[in-house]
Amino acid sequence: MSVNFRQLQHAQALARHRNFRLAAAQLHISQPALTRSIQSLEASVGARLFDRLPSGVELTPVGELFIQGGHRVLREARDLQQAVADMLGLARGSLVISTGPYPGHALVPDAVAALSRSAPDVYCRIREADWTEVPAHLLERSSEVAVADFSLVAGDERFATELLIDDPFHFVCRSGHPLAGRGHVTLEEFNRYPLVGNRVPERVGRFLELAAGEAGGPGPAGPFRVKIDVVTFAAAKRIMLGSDSISMTPLPQVADELLAGSLTLLRVDIPTPRMQSGLIHLAGRSLSPTACRFVAELRRIKVEMERRAAGLAARFGLA
Structure with a gap:
């Protein structure tokens, strides 16, 4: 059996996505190229690794065994690559x-x-x-x-x-926001506007539940879920600048915008949690x-x- 690392990576991607199109997109290759690679791999192994179904692909018993072993091989290869880089x-x-x-x-x-x-x-x-x-x-x-x-x-x-x-969170919004410029914002006023950010840890979710007065939507990181869920804070800032949404952040993350006046702080009467x-x-x-x-x-x-x-x-x- 002759198998190279590229074929192992292709098989791992297909096993993860159970779909040739999605796996090919992750690997940045064409779907026909991935199909040929998997066919060549199966020929080398001497057994079918994936069952092709109308709904996608599923691992065969041989495929399950192969993927488990391939995962160990790739991990050890990465460790070896890092060790060589360290020596250099x-x-x-x-x-x-x-x-x-x-x-x-x-x-x-x-x-x-x-x-x-x-x-x-x-x-x-x-x-x-x-x-x-x-x-x-x-x-x-x-x-x-x-x-x-x-x-x-x-x-x-x-x-x-x-x-x-280990900084406290602060509520921020665009300077033209209806709540901007007020001394303090009540929780009732705050809750009228969508919160933008990433899914929150449980300790922050508990605080936001208290602020909202009721549980938010279900989420894997806790019971509270923000209305606009983003992965990058750069996206959150752009959304804030173009809407009446509000976000929670430590001060250094929005220092430039606060000093320039494009974003402003909203003050609330309850202590906020800290980022850790x-x-x-x-x-x-x-x-x-x-x-x-x-x-x-x-x-x-x-x-x-x-x-x-x-x-x-x-x-x-x-x-």
Whole structure:
């Protein structure tokens, strides 16, 4: 049996999506090319791996066994590739970072920019995703480090964490919003407008339920679900600027817009929860030299962001 890594990756994608068109799109190849690759793989294995059905494809018993073994092979290959990169040193290293929407908007890009200045030949990929997906990226070893909310990994011994963002949330809206410019906004007034952002951790969901006076729609990250659910905070800001929606965010995420006057703070009479995000990686596994440099930049930028947050709080009377 002669099987190459590309065929393993193709089979993994097809097993994940159970659909040739979707798998081909993920792999950035044509559907006929994927079909030929799977047919060649099955011929090499000597058995059918996928049953073709009108509704899609399903793994055969041989396919189930093959996919399980292929997953281990690909993971070990990635580990070997990383080990070789580590031996070559930082200059030729690579790093894949998973991040949630808030750290992905400021902290992570700033750290990657600093890393690129000091090591311009490093390959770096930022995977901005729903924060609930980040732990799986690490367990699959498709990302080496992550910067995201801690809710899903708290107390999980498989992960090591380091708190980087511990800032209070604030409500913000566009400066032309009907509620802008008021001293304080009542909860009744606040609840008339849609909330835009990412799905929220349970502790934030409990607060929003209290603010709304009733449970929101069901959601996998807690009982409360925002009206406009986005993966990136950049999208949330554009939606706020073009509508009467409201968002929750730490001050540094909207510093430029607050100072420019395009966004403004909404003050409420109840204390808001804090963002608790930071570095996450697999426990007991040494980070590569590239990841260590990235982490050092995160820590440096964290100090700068804390100073900026304190300055913004003082300027807007929140200190």
